[in-house]
Amino acid sequence: MIIDKIVEPYFGENIYILIDEETKKCAVIDPGGASEKVLNYIKKNSLDLEYILLTHGHGDHIGAVNYIKSKTNATIVAHSDEKELLNDNRKNLSYSMHCGPQELDADIYVNDKDKLELGNLKLSFIHTPGHTKGSMCIRVNDDMFTGDTLFAGSIGRTDFYSGDYKQIEKSLKKLSKFEDKVKIHPGHGPSSTLGIEKMSNPYM
Template identity: 60%
Template sequence: MIIKKIVAGIYGVNCYIIGDNETKKCAVIDPGGNHKEILDEIDKSELDLEYIILTHGHGDHIGAVKELKDSTDAKILAHKEEKYILNNKEFNLTSIMSCEDVEIEADIYLNDKDKIGVGNLELEIIHTPGHTPGCICIKVGDVIFTGDTLFAGSIGRTDLEGGDYNTILNSLDKLAKLQDDLTVFPGHGPATRIGIEKVTNSFINNR
């Protein structure tokens, strides 16, 4: 499995390129900006972009979606509960961020436990609402991409449109049931592991 991280946009979002070594098919997770850098990395790695997958619809995670879509015709994927946020510049916050207004429609709306094939890779969708209603995590083998649900030592804020603190705590309970050695690639900040967060993250270990 190929995993490339690009810290994208002025808000420092972790954008990930995940690819299959054999078929060279790939997906981009949360392209918050820097579309030229993302495309250059895909070209350099000789990958073929099939999907743009959004862990949620906030502007810092979707800033380069239009450019990537126009350049590659990759399909945009997001959870069905995130539709109204993607569709509205006020709710996705691009109207107040230092970027262009973004109002987009996903090509495919996802549900919890959906499976997505990227070459020989199987991506499992885990619905983890709380930061927004349609937040998802994406599990692939021994790694999981957690967007703004779980960070190293912290969690996503819940005071924005559709956020709810008790709901995100329930989502953290779901993640805490996964295997301890699962590597966590969050939407911001450094990577961690589920087992580490169960011990050190107060939002999980004080439950």
């Protein structure tokens, strides 16, 4: 398994490319921009883009989804509670961002504990509302993509549409039950581990 990262220049948003080395199947997680960089990476490494996975529906995480979908026909996956946000460019804030108004529907809407296979990799989805109603984390082996739910040393804000501080508190409690060794890959900033965050993140 390979995890690579491309940082979107406007909001410093992390776009992850998750690769099953054996089958060359890959997924792009939260493509908020840098669409040509993502597509060039996939082409250069002879990868087969199977999924576009969304931890949540804010514009800085979905800005390049429609374009990448049009070029690859990859399957878009999001949490079922995020449909409203994805469908409305004002609620997802993209109307005021460099990417321009973005509205889309996922091809697959998942729920808590649902699973998905990417080549030989097994992905599981963890519903973590709070930053948005349909925020989710994606776990594969001992790696977890936490979107804007959990950052190294911080958490995502809850004052946007469908955000809820009490919900994010519950979600953080849920994440704290996972093993310390799990490496987290957040939507912004550096990676960390759940063990480090449990010890040092004041919100955990």
